[in-house]
Amino acid sequence: MSFRRIIFWSHLSVGVTVGLIVFLLSATGVLLTYERQMLDSAGVRLSQDTMAGAPLTADELAVIAASDGSQAQRSLVFHRDADRPVEISAGRGRTSLVHPYTGEPLESGAGPMQDFFRSVTSLHRYLAMSGEARETGAAITGAANLAFLFILVSGFYLWWPKAWRWSFIKLNLLFRKNLPSAKARDYNWHHVFGIWALVPLLAVVISGVVISYPWAGNLLARAYGEAPSAQRGPPGSGGGDADAGQELAPLQHSAALQDMLETARASDSRWRTISIALPASPSAPSVELTVDTGNGAQYDRKRLLTFDRSDGSLLTDVVVAQTQSPYRRARIYLRFLHTGEVYGWWGQTLAGLGSLAALFLVWTGLALAWRRLILPLWRKRRA
16 A cells, blocks of 8 residues: 555544544534633623722722632732623632622623533533543543544645646635535535645644643643743732732731722723732732733733832733743643634634534545445445
8 A cells, every 4th residue: 555545544544433522522612712702791790870989999809809718819800891890719710700889799690601611611621521530531532632633634645736736726725516426525625624724723733732631741841941840830829839828818007909900000001901919928028910901811911010018119010921931831822722812803713613614524524434435335235
């Protein structure tokens, strides 16, 4: 067998093996395309009659955030839109809403939608498995994603012509009408969807491999000359690890958080959200505020402002990405490249269109495999 035929049969056999899982990953990927925007639009908004008078200060809201006595590190998140409530974040997935004028807790208006996207995400990552079975689900989806990478690369190799002619372009680069059979249509669609969606699909799949497999992350770390064990978490830890586990305390005999918030607001007129990492200890020497002018996934559009806690003076003002090692920046970039969010709504659109194209790739690929492998046997047996 020639090398090209080996690649062809490998491409076909791997595609048939993981086709249904790839179809599921692509379908859930399409559903998750605009998750951020849809949750934002479904979020609770404050009515005008409840926004009378002056809003609570950041210091008063910090006291509210610490009122339940929990030891979790917290952040106050302020939105530019005046009708948005203040968020009290205690880590991923643990966010509560507070009315900025009354301090009353609010229910999220996106509850049912959050449940929907949480279910779709669980299906996308773990095949909706729970408990210890989640590891099995993650292993299956990770392997299918890795296999899809081979399918894309081998498919591009098979697609590449020996000679560029108009007949080839018309058949494999453009959609054709009035094709003589369903097989010819599937062949045309498989090639056209594959080549036009190749770049966004490679971005989604390669980033998915790095997310799924530690060895891929280790390779990335070595490519940047960094040991994997040297990974650092995101900035904004307030008092640092030494203060972890201590109860949050109201700020006393120190600079006002509200003054720091006003300085952060004035530092960039394009700000969309500002988060204050509440110090976990009364002795913490500084307070960190993150000014975000992007969608929350664009680290090059986040700035970290560090204030002296005693007098409120601004100590440092840096882009968040500059506080990370090159490897860590690459990991964060790949994390949000997987969803396209790193490039805003048009990046999400490309990722969603790539996932949609993958649905057609799986469908047409399985249809072509059926005609090549199964139908001849079935007809022979029938005859």
